[in-house]
Amino acid sequence: MSLPLKDRVTQDNPYFAPVLGGTPANTQYRFHFDMTKCIGCHCCEVACSEQNNNPAGINWRRVGEIEGGSYPYTQRFYLSMGCNHCLEPSCLSGCPVDAYTKNPANGIVLHSADACIGCQYCIWNCPYGVPQYNEERGVVGKCDMCHERIAEGRDPACVSACPEEAIQIEQVDASEWRLNYTGMANSPGLPAAEQTISTTRVTLPVSLPTEVRKADYHRVRPEHPHLPLVAMTVLTQLAVGAFCGVWILAALGRIGNWKLASIVAVAIGMLALAASTLHLGRPIYAYRALKMWRRSWLSREVLLFTLFAGMAAAYSGALESGLRVASALGALTALFGIGGIIASAFIYLVPARPSWNSRHTIAEFFLTAAMLGPVFLSVLGFSLPLFVLAGAVGQGLNQGLKFLWLIRSDEFELQGSARLLSADLRNLFLARFGLLIAGGIVAPLLGFPMIGLAAALAGELLGRYLFFVSVVPRNMAAGFFEAGKVAA
């Protein structure tokens, strides 16, 4: 009989004896990687994929290369990494469905394919690029330290395949590690261990060149566009902007076609939520995303936008019927909507994705709402050119300042984003500004609301597309080639 990994773990089935010595709560297993021994043969990668029946291109263990010095004093080293089974695993804290657990008995971070809905938020959160999305399954997977093999008294597949004994399993006292990991968990070619407190101990060569480069230092490629999320974020923001506008105008006593405006806005909001499920590997389990609202911004986003949509529908009805509670419902709609946008933005504020992790993201999302809401309403006969103008100028400034921030940064990932926007994606980036000016400035001033909406919406969609593709994630060093991996 065979079952997926996590589902063999039950209270009655202590699948795995606690590590020896120390208190179980404090002692955990970890990897030790000896950089002085690794010869970059990739045996561990192949053995791992064989162990887990993973297809080519999904490597739960990866080997990267770093290089420093100049010929003939060149130094080359390799990094072999599975999961770092962190003390503060960011994959786990972001997961909206509680698919991750950190086993209290041994510290191994486990992922359950059964619980996973394929939202891939963990991939954005992990600074090491450890969780990988398996297209074929619709779920994420990652290194589980072959804990079932350890339980059988065997080494993990990578450890037993290594001809150089460069990888080992060790035990570590978590509280001690918390105090002294800095000197042992950090390495050139790896993101800083501070972010998640990686437990992997790395033995470094005695002398390393002062400047060490990743073998893939020049390979910066556009990331996955996540088109359902482009549609979802922009359209929810439009709907929130529209309802805020409706509520303010109604409160100010302006007369207008509330019925049409609110029905269309609700429809757009619903469409956006529906679109977001297409992003999931397992759309039918989208509802599970509500589960971890106490911890995960993704859960909170789903919850707040669901409340927003429901309240917006109620508000529309109340406006139509002229009920006195309408204004209060409108206020709640706006509140949930704004809350939803905040939750949306916070999803992207993750240290592992530096170009997202800034105030520019919050500003971008709100400015999209501030501009598209009034643009949308102006199509329905509400003349709001100044609001549109303010939103457009704000968004233009925000994007410009973000680009300046990127090109001035010393950080590799931020520089990479700037490089993408100014090279590979340059024409799209310029078009994004063109559409913003056309839809947000020229059309409202000249009084072409339909053209304005089309251009402004296209501009924001394109902008959001660029937001997704121009991010350069933190990751461990890779090889010169990408090993077939497509980052999510």
Added chain:
Amino acid sequence: MNWKRALGVDTLSEKYSYVSDPTYGYMAAEKAADTWVPTTCGYCSVGCGMLIGVKDGRAVSVRGSCDHPVNIGKLCPKGLAEHYTIAAEGRLTKPLLHGAPVSWDRALDTMVERFRSVQQKYGPNALGVISTGQLVTEEFYTLGKLVQLGFGTNNYDGNTTLCMASAVAGYKRSFGTDGPPGAYEDLEKADVILLIGANIADNHPILCQRLEKNQGATVIVADPRVTKTAMLADVYLPVKPRSDIALVNGIMHILIRAGLVNRAYIEQHTTGFVELERFLEKYTPEYVAGITGLSQDLIYKTAMLYGRAKAGFIGWTMGVNHSTQGAETVNAICDLALITGNIGRAGAAPFSITGQCNAMGTREAGFASSLPGYRKFESAADRAELAGLWNIDVSRIPTSRGLAYPDIIEAAVGKQIRALWIIATNPVVSFPNISVLRQAFENLEFLVVQDGFPTPTSEFADLVLPAAIWGEKVGTYTNSERRASKANRAVPPPGEAKADFDIFLEIARKLGCDQELFPGWSTPRDAFEEWRKVSAGRPCDYSGMTWELIEEHGGLQWPFRAGDEPGLTSRLYADGQFNTDDGKARLFCIECEPFPEQPTSEYPFVLNTGRTVEHWHTRTKTGRVPILEAMSPRAWLEMNPRDANRMKLRPHDRVDIVSRRDRVRGVELRVTEIVAPGQVFMPFHYVETNSNLVTQSAYDPISREPNYKQCSVRVERAGEN
């Protein structure tokens, strides 16, 4: 995608489930085998013991054999994914005559009839045969008799001439016969290990665990490129391309001056020292520094390390062999080992680290570059002995070796060779200066290609014969340390594909020579039994081995006579007796000459070629293994940043590599300090961007091995021409 998967109800949990295998523990359920078939790896000649996992009649996984003396349970990434080669799509399953499927009968009738008519028209030697290092010894032995005695042509050689011929020729000159003197164990026992032009971390990674176990040893690596192996070194010698002879001569010069040579050993076991000593006078550290680019201090330090070693090991591979002075370089290396007495003892050996899984088998049993059992074509006694063993007239045994591989090709260009039979090798990717080969193919009247997969070479064939591959047939492989190991059949070959052995016997039947050459034979074991008798008393003595004994002990090293104790490490020349007339080894005076194609202003770069750990040779197999392809999907060109900056080239730019012969288009640039300014490196595995479009037709006059390394090229941004 079905609706269950689209909605996410189904996550293929069956495919991604696990079970606990009773032997190998918890693993993916699809990889857990019903039976584990012991065998030997079919890639390189490290010769790792392994098991193929078979489930429902398919090869689904592999494991290294933990008790095998060679690899102790470990496998390289190619070996760890080797089952995919058997299960790969696109195998040849039927004989193809001019592209159309035909029966075996028709195919072999046609082949024999065409070969015979060419031989009648142009003489027996108008038929050429090029084989490989990847059949089992039993097949090599059978093929040699079939070609030389059945077809009656001596224009028969293997792709081993593209690989190890320089080591073979060098050993013959220095020691009297071929045969690597040392053993892998020497890598654990030596206190100084000098690797020359050998990137074992990429090419023989499983040997690296020997270095890992020998922490006390000083590892010295001489290579123009800072390879992965160079990074393992305690002392790295960034020699200029092809300056290794000067380095070795320089070391000998210093050691003679310092009195760090073994006068007693030289006296008793060598000839030619007086001439050598006089010859080496000019190889002063200053002179050698000028040629090698190394500092005098570094040369001196290296000499002292090796000279003071209790057991000094010298290993080499293609950096030495792929050269117009390949055989001579081997002689210089042997000189150094001999005058310091570093041979025939634990840890002390000059040692060529062979390429293909059974290159050794064809060298010993193959009847191509020598008569079976390291007998000499030139020796009447050897010929008479063989004729007696085979019960044939001695006049049928050729008195000289036929053409070597490159010469067979050039003879086809010149129309002296009119028909060609190519077995398990892929010259359209691997032959230097491919345009010559294409011209040769155009001139042929009939080309037969026998292989497991369609290859770029089989595209040119008139007749394609589908052969079984590793994992589908039985026999023995002999590795670099002269260890014969058993290869077994885990699954049957697909369709009508047949083991090469069966193909050879069938051809013999068609020729009518089967009863004479292979009386009563039906399986490879029959060939092995005869080979045991034929090798008896020879340096490569298999007479005491049986298939059963070989399997029981994880391989046996030759010489192994009846009654020899299995499991002991064997070294050649432990008694100081060499296979020359007087029993003494020969010392050679080898001048370091400039390589043939020097860089010019028009072709300013020296191109070096080599391998990467993920791929094997021309990717006929590894190119069909998805995980290996994903890790190393295409070729790259390494260039130093100083050159790249000057040429305004950036990492990942596509470049063309242009020589006087041709142009390799669109190679991805890797800007790296791994290579020296003025040098570039690219891997040779990729037919899509084939380095052999630009390599040269220059061969070692002794070994006939091509000078693949060091051709002069220029690099251009792709698309400019």
